[in-house]
Amino acid sequence: MGLPLLANKKQSADKHQKIIEAAIAVFAGNGFFNSTVADVAREADVADGTIYLYFKNKDDLLISIFEYSMDLFIQEAEAALKSSSDPKEKLREFISLHLKLVQKYPDLAQVIQIELRQSTKFMKEYPNEKFFQYLDIVSGIIGDGQESGVFKKNLDPVILKRVIFGAVDEIALEWTLMKRKRYTMAEAADQVCGMIFEGICQ
Amino acid sequence: MGLPLLANKKQSADKHQKIIEAAIAVFAGNGFFNSTVADVAREADVADGTIYLYFKNKDDLLISIFEYSMDLFIQEAEAALKSSSDPKEKLREFISLHLKLVQKYPDLAQVIQIELRQSTKFMKEYPNEKFFQYLDIVSGIIGDGQESGVFKKNLDPVILKRVIFGAVDEIALEWTLMKRKRYTMAEAADQVCGMIFEGICQ
Amino acid sequence: MGLPLLANKKQSADKHQKIIEAAIAVFAGNGFFNSTVADVAREADVADGTIYLYFKNKDDLLISIFEYSMDLFIQEAEAALKSSSDPKEKLREFISLHLKLVQKYPDLAQVIQIELRQSTKFMKEYPNEKFFQYLDIVSGIIGDGQESGVFKKNLDPVILKRVIFGAVDEIALEWTLMKRKRYTMAEAADQVCGMIFEGICQ
Amino acid sequence: MGLPLLANKKQSADKHQKIIEAAIAVFAGNGFFNSTVADVAREADVADGTIYLYFKNKDDLLISIFEYSMDLFIQEAEAALKSSSDPKEKLREFISLHLKLVQKYPDLAQVIQIELRQSTKFMKEYPNEKFFQYLDIVSGIIGDGQESGVFKKNLDPVILKRVIFGAVDEIALEWTLMKRKRYTMAEAADQVCGMIFEGICQ
DNA sequence: TATGAATGAGTGTTCATTCAT
DNA sequence: AATGAATGAACACTCATTCAT
Structure with a gap:
């Protein structure tokens, strides 16, 4: 029984x-x-x-996909970030992971990146906790880095986490939509990290 | 007559x-x-x-909005970028302008950023020239900067323009959706430029 | 002035x-x-x-076409039937004329034959006088023929005029719709007259 | 189960x-x-x-009515025609049956006769096989009759089947649209057969 | 649990008709 | 008389959702 x-x-x-x-x-x-x-x-x-x-309904299906995928992302991120304690390495790891995940789950990534944003209702009304949780992994790393003196202290982590996420996600989005891939995710990760860490100025 | x-x-x-x-x-x-x-x-x-x-139909309305707004953005961007010839200043100007435009035309920005991306059909099928034209303003600045030695030469402009656009656009998107604004666009512009130019590392 | x-x-x-x-x-x-x-x-x-x-409106346009064409048909029929006084010759003339008219004005014929019938409203409500006037040319000929002993007296002219019109009009309709014409109108007229006059039995 | x-x-x-x-x-x-x-x-x-x-759609509904009714007609016709082997009797039977069917299914008849013809698209594009199958019952009878010497051999069955169908169908159509019936279908059948078999001439 | 036939509200689009010019 | 931009009622068709089995 x-x-x-x-x-x-x-x-x-x-x-x-x-x-x-x-x-x-x-x-x-x-x-x-x-x-x-x-x-x-x-x-x-x-x-x-x-x-x-x-x-419950069609919307609930979309939201469930979101929660499912954010759980997956968060879980994978937390696992990956354990290996290192250096904030810089951690951030590199996170960026690399996000891009890898998009590559590994292209359909999932597309739904999250594009389809989810479509629903203004969703973006405005749904208490987007899981996404913030994911974003906060980034601000956590930044906070640690600022404390330990690795990252500049004058940068606002609230803004910064978005800037980093936006940069990485746009690359991921383009990569998803690109038919003929013109660069690998590893290359992209290097470039993005280079820029974020050291800036673009000579 | x-x-x-x-x-x-x-x-x-x-x-x-x-x-x-x-x-x-x-x-x-x-x-x-x-x-x-x-x-x-x-x-x-x-x-x-x-x-x-x-x-022609409802889709055409969306596409028309897109073309209308990209024309507006491109026009304003080209006008604004004439004032300076220093690539760094130009890039700062561009970032600042994009954020200002989003602030000035919040509805337009939201349609472009969110509603347009929804239509997979649009993203995949519509020859998105106007958007590339807009993006290419960034890669133009980067190219100039690399030539004149202001920007690092090892960074790929194709990737970089996306990274910069993604960073700026994510900030713009968040700002659009945020109800209680926690920072001004000017602050955001400073932070973004700071990070992009000099990186986040101490 | x-x-x-x-x-x-x-x-x-x-x-x-x-x-x-x-x-x-x-x-x-x-x-x-x-x-x-x-x-x-x-x-x-x-x-x-x-x-x-x-x-007055779209329907009126259709009705006007009908009246215009029936006037044309009646006028041509009356002119053609003056030449002979023999009922048999007159009927042959009428049949031949109807087929010729269909051949001469194929668009007109198609509207009359097909499009007009579509409008149940028209068929049921419109006082179809002009069409009856046209049909009555046939019953007139039959009546004359029966009186003068050329046509059988036991046939009901009311039914007969319809039978003859139906036979002729079906041929006309098929001819209108047929792409590759398999017989000429003259042949068809001969066959129809032969059948109507003498029957199909040996 | x-x-x-x-x-x-x-x-x-x-x-x-x-x-x-x-x-x-x-x-x-x-x-x-x-x-x-x-x-x-x-x-x-x-x-x-x-x-x-x-x-599938509204058109499909109309076409389905057509196929449904032609199947019904063909089935009833084939059943009715088994009883006799004399071509003349068979033709009389067919004519009588067609009129009876129109009387029995007046709505169906009207749709077939009028509504179906309206759709130029239907008349021109739809491979009208079922209707030809129905018509070919008539040409089959005529062919048999010509072979056995009952019907005149100089009449073209292709034209003749249309002439007969047109005659009968016009009577049926009129009867359907007539409000006050001025003759019975049996009378009409007799008249039509009389005319078709022996012609109208004395 | 699982099904899938049935529902009916909802919507993009067309087009006959009007009317200010 | 002539125009053609504007109207808005009308309709075919879709699809999220329900519920009897």
């Missing part, structure tokens, strides 16, 4: 996951608004109605 | 402009997909059908 | 005629419902609004 | 049929172009969207 329940729970989790993954693929391919719930259902190989057993 | 024609032309241009402006306001407020053509018509104080006398 | 008026009247009549002819061409090509008033205006080389100076 | 599926299939077929019948009634009453899909839905007592579960 316990086992079947467990089995069901697992099956249930599997189906939830299956739908999430289907939604990521579908939304990345066609855009959130141009995709139908039926498209997602077909991709996930479930009935339309089944989606509503796992998600 | 010539005058009425002129008047008509002007009136016609006025109505075109009126619809564009209405669309910017509506799309910024609700998002492109959540706005109806009827909403735009109401805002522009014209009949629904009138929209279709000036624009 | 008299002349310009006359000239205007003539010009006015010309424009009326021009619109009728444009409407015939457009409706024949695309069907009444798939054609727009603007299409007709363009074809007639007048402004959209001008159509409404000469016709 | 099998039964519910069967029930569903049957129910599904029922709904398809229900919509077809509603469409026939609505199109016959108002004409295809003057009827809305919502009208059909209301008549069929289903939601607007349901129509699109069974038919």
